[in-house]
Amino acid sequence: MTALKKYQRLECQGLWRETPEAQRRDVIVSFREASLIISDGRSETALSHWSLPAVTRLNPGTLPALYAPGVDAVETLEIDDRDMIGALETVHDAVEAQRPHPGRMRQRLLAGALLALAAITVFWLPGALITHTAQVVPWAKRQEIGRAVLAEVQHVSGTPCAATSARRPLARLTSRLFVGPTAPVIVVLRDMPVPVAHLPGGILLLNRHLIEDRDGPDVAAGYLLAERIRAETTDPLVPLLHWVGLRATFELLTTGHLPTGALDGYGEALLAARNPAPAEATLVRRFAAVAVPLGPYVQAADPQGRSLTATDPAPKPGTPAPRPVLADDDWVALQGICSP
Secondary structure (H helix, E strand, O other): OOOOHHHOOEEEEEEEEOOOOOOOEEEEEEEOOOEEEEEEOOOOOEEEEEEHHHOEEOOOOOOOEEEEOOOOOOOEEEEOOHHHHHHHHHHHHHHHHHOOOHHHHHHHHHHHHHHHHHHHHHHHHHHHHHHHHHHHOOHHHHHHHHHHHHHHHHHHHOOEOOOHHHHHHHHHHHHHHOOOOOOOEEEEEOOOOOOEEEEOOOEEEEEOHHHHOOOOOHHHHHHHHHHHHHHHHOOOHHHHHHHHOHHHHHHHHHHOOOOOOOOOOHHHHHHHOOOOOOOHHHHHHHHHHOOOOOHHHHHHHOOOOOOOOOOOOOOOOOOOOOOOOOOHHHHHHHOOOOOO
């Protein structure tokens, strides 16, 4: 290399040791264009030539400075001349600036990877974790979580109605509308601020006024069918996990349990949410599949016709009238479900 011009022909005294076992010798240290020449202090005979780029300081920050011609070299040189030390440090810094630094590249790559990981953690991981957890929670655990949410809902809606005389009619209504092993459980609530809602584990909540204030079961049946469509379209466990947060979601995934207090306040938030009406084509198909008239529900849910315009398909000539949702005596008994 070419040393800095201001240091050319710089000389100083030093102590040189050829090997660790040898005696130290007084020497003259000469700074040249690309090398450091070490000469005998009396005869001025050159004893050693060190390449400037290879000179290594063995005791940074300590005086006298101790140098070697390389990392594995046995020769050493002690210098206490500040000008010579400054010259060697300047050359060392110049060499380091021109040398490739793979560690810096690794640091940049690591920093980039960490930024990417942070972005994934912030923008992708929460949704992915919640979706995955909702997919793997078994049905029995969903029912357990649904019952826990129902306990929260009761702080707003009051206790469920459970008159003994209405239990069998309620069971008949359930079997009339829903079939299969995952048929929902219908819970009638006294003071629920919304007509209907659904919870994880197949629990449908129904406002008592849809039973007590109606002449027949068609409206209540319509609300239950529509809410069931919503529950099938959007997994009710997903908004719940968004509510409890990532830490509680991760605990549910790893231990099978939500932390104590995770659902506090969720009942009120659930009943305050506004869910869009199901697609009309889906409504028509579902109501027709179980022979429940669609008109009473549409009129009750959207009396102005602003969002729902679906109507019952015209009956084919000669088609017998569909059987009623409930027999009259069952409907009368069901209307007393909230009686003391």
